[in-house]
Amino acid sequence: MKILVTGADGFIGSHLTEHLVRLGYDVRAFVQYNSFGSWGWLDRCAPDVRGKFEVFAGDIRDPHGVKKAMQGCCWVMHLAALIAIPYSYHSPDTYVDTNIKGTLNIVQAARELGVDKVIHTSTSEVYGTARYVPIDEQHPLQGQSPYSASKIGADQIALSFYNAFDTPVSVIRPFNTYGPRQSARAVIPTVISQIASGQRQIKLGALYPTRDFNYVMDTVRGFVAVAQSDKSIGEVINIGSNFEISIGDTVKLIAEAMGVSVDVTTEQERLRPEKSEVDRLWASNAKALELTGWAPQYGDKEGFRRGLEETAAWFVNPENLASYKTDIYNI
Structure with missing residues (x-):
């Protein structure tokens, strides 16, 4: 086929x-x-x-x-x-x-x-x-x-x-x-790539929205x-994973996975317009299980932590990190 x-x-x-x-x-x-x-x-x-x-x-x-x-x-x-x-x-x-x-x-x-x-x-x-x-x-x-x-x-x-x-x-x-290879326009590679490049003052947008990673x-x-x-x-x-977590808490998990302490600075240019920001996402994956038998292998907090560790391990490889511009805001 x-x-x-x-x-x-x-x-x-x-x-x-x-x-x-x-x-x-x-x-x-x-x-x-x-x-x-x-x-x-x-x-x-x-x-x-x-x-x-x-x-x-x-x-x-x-x-x-x-x-x-x-x-x-x-x-x-x-x-x-x-x-x-x-x-x-x-x-x-x-x-x-x-x-x-x-x-x-x-x-x-x-x-x-x-x-x-x-x-x-x-x-x-x-x-x-x-x-x-x-x-x-x-x-x-x-x-x-x-x-x-x-x-x-x-x-x-x-x-x-x-x-x-x-x-x-x-x-x-x-x-x-x-995961590995994701564009730095997304929040997780933005945080990981900044840390991997030696930065400890992490630049982000809003920290309160929740996502289902x-x-x-x-x-x-x-x-x-x-x-x-x-x-x-x-x-x-x-x-989806059927697990909800805020951007702020995601940053903390990434820092833990990479063994560092970080501070976060919110930059105005990284903020979405107020009515355009999606404040909350949390997936029901019941239909996927019913119709296809699919269920996440990286669901819940521990699965998310494991996925972050695998993602960070890829980014810290200098050959991979070289593909990212960690000193600019990637739109």
């Missing part, structure tokens, strides 16, 4: 590509074309999978290239997206083109080619600040940033093709994924579980 993974050059996509290869699947990795010939994180993939997957360089915004990439594929795992919330404040048009139109290109080609299944990647940001917890898949959607609004649009485009044309679409909705290998296993389950077609499925 050939599987197309879009966004395979990114954080989650590269881990997913490696995992699928190890499971014995025939993987075509869709990476963003660039003049450097870079395959993103796949340039540094694990030795045991190197050379064992096909690479297609293209642009998710180009319907012709997308359709060509999907030819001969049974499953499509669609992860390609713009994800940085601060960048969406000043460049929202690019989020519409990439996230909404890119998803339209995927499901339109899937319909025309008769693809067996499309796994479309959503985000917990579409829920906005929790109106009740834990957040299940029936929770109202709230576009509190251009990014989250674009993902709501993308989700609805994907589901509309299931409803209108019976295109076999499943929507996987990961909560805050973290999901270790990347749990997220990757979630993709496979959703893909393998016939019950997932036409469904939206949360992938």
